[in-house]
Every structure is written in C-alpha cells, then in structure tokens.
Amino acid sequence: MKNREIASIFEKMADILELKDDNPFKINAYIKAARILNDLPTDIEEIAQSCELQKIPGIGKGTAEKIIEYLETGRITKFEQLRQDISNELIALLGIPSLGPKTVALLHKEFKINNLEDLKQVVADGRITHLPGMGEKKIENIMRGIELYTLSKERMLLSEALNTARETIKQLKKSIDITTIEAAGSLRRGKETIGDIDILATGKKGKEIIDAFVHLPLANDILAHGNTKGSIVTAAGTQLDLRVVDKDSFGAALQYFTGSKSHNIRLREIAKREHLKINEYGIFSAKKKIGGKREKDIYTTLHMDWIPPELREDRGEIEAALNHTLPSLLNDSDIKGDLHVHSTYSDGAHSLEEIALKAKEMGYQYIAITDHSQSLKIARGLSEAQLREKIAEGKRINKKLFGIKILIGTEVDIKSDGALDYSDTLLKQLDLVIGAIHSGFKQKREQLTKRIVTAMKNPYLHIIAHPTGRLLGEREPYDLDINQVIEMAGKTGTALEINAYTERLDLDDINCMKAKQKGVKIAIGTDAHHVDQLWMMELGVTVARRGWLEARDVLNTLPAEELIKWTKSKRVRMH
DNA sequence: GCCGTTTTCGGCCCGACTGTTTTCAGTCG
Numbered sequence: 001m002k003n004r005e006i007a008s009i010f011e012k013m014a015d016i017l018e019l020k021d022d023n024p025f026k027i028n029a030y031i032k033a034a035r036i037l038n039d040l041p042t043d044i045e046e047i048a049q050s051c052e053l054q055k056i057p058g059i060g061k062g063t064a065e066k067i068i069e070y071l072e073t074g075r076i077t078k079f080e081q082l083r084q085d086i087s088n089e090l091i092a093l094l095g096i097p098s099l100g101p102k103t104v105a106l107l108h109k110e111f112k113i114n115n116l117e118d119l120k121q122v123v124a125d126g127r128i129t130h131l132p133g134m135g136e137k138k139i140e141n142i143m144r145g146i147e148l149y150t151l152s153k154e155r156m157l158l159s160e161a162l163n164t165a166r167e168t169i170k171q172l173k174k175s176i177d178i179t180t181i182e183a184a185g186s187l188r189r190g191k192e193t194i195g196d197i198d199i200l201a202t203g204k205k206g207k208e209i210i211d212a213f214v215h216l217p218l219a220n221d222i223l224a225h226g227n228t229k230g231s232i233v234t235a236a237g238t239q240l241d242l243r244v245v246d247k248d249s250f251g252a253a254l255q256y257f258t259g260s261k262s263h264n265i266r267l268r269e270i271a272k273r274e275h276l277k278i279n280e281y282g283i284f285s286a287k288k289k290i291g292g293k294r295e296k297d298i299y300t301t302l303h304m305d306w307i308p309p310e311l312r313e314d315r316g317e318i319e320a321a322l323n324h325t326l327p328s329l330l331n332d333s334d335i336k337g338d339l340h341v342h343s344t345y346s347d348g349a350h351s352l353e354e355i356a357l358k359a360k361e362m363g364y365q366y367i368a369i370t371d372h373s374q375s376l377k378i379a380r381g382l383s384e385a386q387l388r389e390k391i392a393e394g395k396r397i398n399k400k401l402f403g404i405k406i407l408i409g410t411e412v413d414i415k416s417d418g419a420l421d422y423s424d425t426l427l428k429q430l431d432l433v434i435g436a437i438h439s440g441f442k443q444k445r446e447q448l449t450k451r452i453v454t455a456m457k458n459p460y461l462h463i464i465a466h467p468t469g470r471l472l473g474e475r476e477p478y479d480l481d482i483n484q485v486i487e488m489a490g491k492t493g494t495a496l497e498i499n500a501y502t503e504r505l506d507l508d509d510i511n512c513m514k515a516k517q518k519g520v521k522i523a524i525g526t527d528a529h530h531v532d533q534l535w536m537m538e539l540g541v542t543v544a545r546r547g548w549l550e551a552r553d554v555l556n557t558l559p560a561e562e563l564i565k566w567t568k569s570k571r572v573r574m575h
Numbered sequence: 576g577c578c579g580t581t582t583t584c585g586g587c588c589c590g591a592c593t594g595t596t597t598t599c600a601g602t603c604g
Contacts, residue, residue: 025587029576060577098593100602135595185604198604226592241604256589261604268588279589 001483003044006070007037009079010063015091016082018101019108033063035262039315041514043483045071089115097145106131120146144223151237157472159502159539161187161194164238168218169199172242176212178203180250184257188309190542192505193472196239198257206244213242249281252292255299256280263312270302270318310545315513330544334551335537336559337366340411340434340465340497340525345390346371347379349530352390352406353397358531360404366560368407368432368525369394373421375413376438382410384426391429405560407431411465416440418454420461427460432567434497434525436465441478449481456485456494459574462567463523463555464489466499466506474503486515493570495521495555498547500540501533512547521566522547523555 014030017023036058037044047053048071053064066076086108093104093116107113110131111122122128123146128139156164165183172178178201182188185198203209210230214222219232223239231241245253256264257280268278277284282292283301291297296306304321308329311317320326342348343355350358352369359367371390372381382390387410394408409432413421420427420435427433435455443451455461467485468477489496496515499506504527507515515522524540526533544554551557558566 023576026576028587033576058577062576098602102601133595133600137594141593224592229592257604259604261588265588272588277589280591 001043001045002071003037003040006044006067007034009070009076010034010037010066012088012091013076013079013082015094015101016086018094019086019090019105020082021101021105029058029060029063032058032262035314039313039510041510041517087114092116093119096142096149098141099145103131103142116146144221148233148237148239155193155195155473156238157502158187158190158192158194158505158542159536161197161238164218164234164240165197165199168197168216168240171216171218172201172209172213175216176203176209177205178209179247182254184254185259188258189260189312190310190546192508192543196241199240199242200250200253200257201242201244202247202250203244209244210242245280248293250293251295251297252278252282253280255295258309258312260313262314263307263318266314266318267298267302274302276301308545310542311548313546327548327550330541330549330551330554330557332538332541334554334557335364335524335541336563337364337368337407337556338526338528338534338537339368339370339407339409339432339463339523339556340499340527341367341369341534342371342379342411342527342529343369345369345382345386346376347529352393353401355531356397356401356404356406358534360401362534364404366405366407366563368409368434370409370411370432370434370525372438373410373412375415375421379438381413381421384422387422387426388429407563409433411436412461413438414451414455416443416451418451420455420458424458424460427458430460431564432463433461434463434465434523435461437469437478441469441475443478445479445481448478449484452480452485453488456488456492457574459571461494462570463495463497463525465497465525466501466504466527467496468506468508468511470504470506470508472503472505477506482511483514486511486518486520489515489520490518493573495523498522498524498540498543499527500524500536500538500543501527502536502539505539505543507543507547509543509546512544512549516547516549516553521555522549522553525556 010030011034014027017027036056044067048068053059053067070076090108093099094101111127113119113122123143128134165187169181181201184200187194187197201209207227213230214225214232218234220235221233223233224231229243233239271278278298282289283298291301299306305324305326307317307321341355343350343352355367355369372379374381374383391408394406398406409430411434414435414437415421452464468480468482470477496507512522524544526536528534
C-alpha cells in the first residue's frame with residue numbers, strides 16, 4: 001500500500017516548510033493529510049481510481065494532485081524541489097527536545113550545519129553563543145536535549161509505559177496525600193508505542209505533590225519543577241510529566257491531556273461554532289464556566305456521547321458520537337479465555353494443569369494450549385506422536401478439573417508452500433488450530449500472500465496467528481497483501497489473531513478496523529510462555545478497542561460450547 | 576493547503592512555560 005509512503009513524504013514536506021518558515025496553516029494541512037493517509041483503512045490507490053480523493057475531509061486540490069502524481073510517477077515534484085538544500089539528517093534534528101524549527105533553520109543558515117555531528121561541533125566550540133537570544137540556559141537545554149535524543153530516540157512499548165506509570169502512581173500515593181490520580185496522554189488512549197507518560201492529579205497540597213514527584217527514586221533528572229507541573233526523566237530515558245489541577249477542572253484537564261491532538265482540535269472547532277470555548281480548565285460560554293469537573297461534561301455540552309479514550313484519534317469517532325452511533329467496545333470482562341498459550345510440551349514454562357489452574361483463577365472458562373509444531377525445532381515443536389500424547393493428557397486433565405476447560409490446540413507452522421506442518425487427520429482431532437509463519441519472512445509479496453491464503457483454505461485451520469509478523473521496534477511486517485488476506489479470511493471463515501504479546505500487538509488497530517468491515521472474526525491470544533504473561537490479554541483488548549471492535553467481533557467472548565461449535569462450522573463450510 | 580448554514584477570501588485551537596526580549600519569540604503538548 002502506498003498510503004504510508006505518501007504520508008511520510010507529506011510529513012517531510014511539512015518539516016521542510018517549517019524550516020523555511022512557511023505559512024503554519026499550510027504546514028498543518030500537510031501534517032493533517034499525512035495523518036489521514038496513515039489512518040486510512042482503504043488503499044489510497046482504490047480511492048484515486050474512483051476519483052474520490054477530494055471527498056476525504058482534509059484532502060483538497062493540492063494534496064490530491066500530489067497523491068495522483070506519486071501514484072503515476074513514483075515522485076512528487078514539489079517535494080523534490082523542497083528537499084534540494086535540506087538533508088534528511090537536518091530534518092531529523094527537529095526531533096531534539098527544546099530545539100525547534102527556528103533555531104535549526106538559523107543554525108543551518110549561519111553555520112551550514114546539516115546533521116547531529118555539525119550541531120554538536122557548533123555547541124562545543126562556542127560558536128552557538130554568537131546567535132541572538134542564545135543565553136547560557138538555552139544552550140544548556142539544547143545540550144540536554146541532544147543527550148535525551150540520543151538516549152531515547154525510540155518510543156517505548158505500551159506495556160513498558162503501563163508498568164512505569166503504574167509503579168510511579170503507586171510510589172507517589174505512598175509518599176503524599178493525593179485525591180485523584182490518573183494517566184492521560186497516548187497511554188490512556190492505549191497506543192501501541194508511547195513517547196512520554198502524562199499523569200494528572202488532584203490534591204489539597206498541589207505544590208507538595210509536584211515536589212514529591214520530582215524527588216521520587218526513579219527520577220534520574222528533573223526537566224521542570226513548577227507549581228502545577230513537574231517533569232522528570234528516568235534512568236531508562238523515559239520522560240514523565242505530572243500536572244496537578246483543581247478538582248473542578250479535573251475532567252477538562254483529563255480530556256485535554258488525553259488528546260489526541262487532532263481529536264481535540266476537532267472538538268474545539270465544534271465548540272467554537274456554538275460560541276463555546278474549551279481549554280484545560282473547562283468548557284465556557286462567554287466567560288462563564290459551564291462544565292469541566294467530569295470529562296463527560298465536555299462531550300455532553302457539545303451534544304455528543306462520551307467517547308472512550310481508545311477511539312480519540314479523529315477516525316470518525318466524533319461523527320459517531322454526534323449521531324449516537326459509537327460502538328459498544330469490547331471490555332476485559334467480555335473475554336472468556338485465552339486462545340494462544342505455550343506449555344512445557346514445546347517452549348513454555350508450565351504444565352497443562354498449572355496453566356489451567358491459573359486460567360481458572362483469572363476467571364476464564366477455557367484456555368487454548370497451542371504448542372509449536374514439528375518443523376519449528378528451535379522452539380521444541382511437537383512430533384505427531386508427542387501431539388497425540390498431549391491430546392490424551394488434555395482429556396485426562398479435563399475430566400479432573402472443574403470450572404475450566406483446556407482446549408488442546410497447536411500453533412502449526414505454515415510451510416513455505418502454504419501446507420500445514422501436521423496431517424489433516426491429526427489436526428482434525430484438535431480443539432483449536434492456529435496457523436503461523438515462523439520462517440521465510442523474506443519471500444516475495446505474492447508468494448507470502450498466497451502462502452497464507454492457501455493455509456486458510458484448510459478446513460481444520462481456525463486462526464492465523466500474528467498475521468503481519470511485525471515486532472515493534474525490531475522488525476517490520478513482512479511484505480504481505482494484508483487486504484487480500486483479510487478478504488480471504490472472510491471468505492473462508494478463518495479468524496485473524498490479535499497477538500497480545502508486548503512487542504507484537506499484531507493485527508494492529510487499523511487492520512482490525514479493516515477486518516471488522518469485512519466481517520472477519522478476531523481471536524485475541526497472549527502467546528504467553530509463562531503464566532506471568534497471561535495478563536497481556538489486556539493489551540490485546542486495548543488494541544481491539546482501538547480497532548472499534550465489539551464483543552461480537554471477538555471469538556473468545558463466546559462461551560466454550562459456542563466456540564467449539566464455531567470451530568466445527570468451518571469444516572462444514574469448506575466441504 | 577483546506578474550507579464554507581457568517582465567508583470562494585480570509586480565516587484556520589488554545590494555553591503554559593522558559594529564557595532573556597524590557598514586551599515577546601520559540602517550543603511544547
């Protein structure tokens with residue numbers, strides 16, 4: 001899909017225009033167009049072919065022409081012109097905290113700096129002091145910015161951010177009296193990766209809360225220490241911001257600091273049209289505050305339903321809230337079991353019984369134990385004989401246990417030609433069969449796509465595990481025509497997985513939306529190799545919520561009997 | 576560059592903090 005390619009060009013164009021001090025609204029238009037392209041669940045080429053580009057809000061004549069030019073020629077003339085004298089390395093400097101476009105442009109003009117090395121040099125030899133308005137503190141901040149930039153260029157995983165935020169909140173509560181405290185920002189929206197962590201609190205002694213915060217043991221460095229805002233950096237390079245607000249403004253502040261930015265801009269536009277004003281203190285009519293204690297106030301005043309944070313990305317949730325057609329999102333409590341777990345039979349840490357007992361303790365009705373298949377030697381994949389042994393043991397334990405059912409399954413390798421790694425006669429005996437690719441990631445797009453499509457045609461295969469194979473921060477998705485995979489999943493009645501393992505979260509939110517549109521069922525599995533990893537289900541639920549999924553879209557909200565009935569239905573359908 | 580139940584021109588979301596500028600520019604969220 002060309003969506004992301006074009007989006008990244010628009011982002012670069014925005015950066016260059018910013019360096020050239022162009023009209024900020026024009027810059028914003030490019031940023032907005034890039035975001036729209038990134039979020040679009042449809043292939044931009046399809047939309048271009050039906051001449052409907054300009055029907056997308058935010059895409060006008062100029063951006064539509066550039067999209068068409070790129071689709072036809074593979075380049076955008078305007079972009080080629082803009083980048084003439086501006087290198088990618090120079091653009092990258094915009095990512096340095098406390099160093100903005102004005103300063104970078106000035107440094108480029110005065111000292112011909114083009115990259116990080118040049119910048120460091122100009123700071124080190126003191127030339128930077130010759131610039132107007134460049135005092136001691138400012139240079140100090142830039143130096144710290146460079147340090148921070150090199151330390152933590154990467155965004156952290158959602159799981160890391162969750163754990164850091166929870167630990168911080170726990171420590172803070174222990175050290176000082178706090179009335180309310182909650183994480184906001186992209187963490188509250190459940191984004192798959194998080195830049196920094198925003199926390200919001202109320203309490204009687206605001207200043208003292210900030211003082212306690214900046215002196216927490218995990219604070220390695222203090223970036224800001226004011227009356228209502230504190231900002232610290234941990235040893236791992238994670239930035240945490242704490243804001244203390246009045247309890248009558250907590251809802252407005254929570255809304256404001258949860259974002260996303262584009263969601264908030266849309267809200268303020270709507271408010272303005274009704275002669276209202278929204279800021280982090282509340283919602284105002286003329287000078288009078290008419291709401292802000294609860295987050296809901298902001299939305300109801302604008303005649304909208306309250307929008308769950310996971311949807312606040314300006315992907316249609318505002319329209320849905322106005323029309324009262326928001327989805328009733330999946331909840332943690334809807335999940336009746338985990339559909340992807342490994343035991344000691346392959347590379348997991350626990351026996352069938354240990355896993356089952358833990359699942360029961362978590363309130364599940366069932367748990368699918370899906371060990372690797374024979375080809376995957378590195379993960380001690382089971383031979384057919386071992387798998388038969390596992391089936392027998394599963395049956396024995398199921399007779400013994402009450403209130404929890406083990407679904408004996410496998411995560412069977414999809415071989416390079418699309419064949420499965422066990423015979424159909426054996427697969428037929430299993431409660432649940434997940435197919436996965438663990439080799440040949442570098443195959444050509446057509447071949448990889450065909451490989452998965454072929455596997456989905458097998459009547460005994462129920463779910464495709466981690467369909468795109470991406471590992472956050474480590475590995476790009478394999479080159480796959482995901483639209484075709486989704487299409488075929490719908491046709492064959494195969495479910496696609498949200499793999500909830502911390503660095504997978506695969507399918508992602510956008511692909512979940514596409515799958516839902518095609519009526520494809522989603523299975524959420526943790527891929528846990530240890531019972532201490534079963535908690536990751538909440539990460540999978542978060543992804544599902546961001547993908548607008550409801551309980552009825554998700555396979556493991558079904559009670560055990562219905563789930564089994566569903567697995568058998570594919571056989572009937574495919575014969 | 577986008578957009579229109581005030582507008583095809585003239586707007587475009589809102590505020591805090593910081594540093595160094597004695598009145599505001601730059602950066603950030």
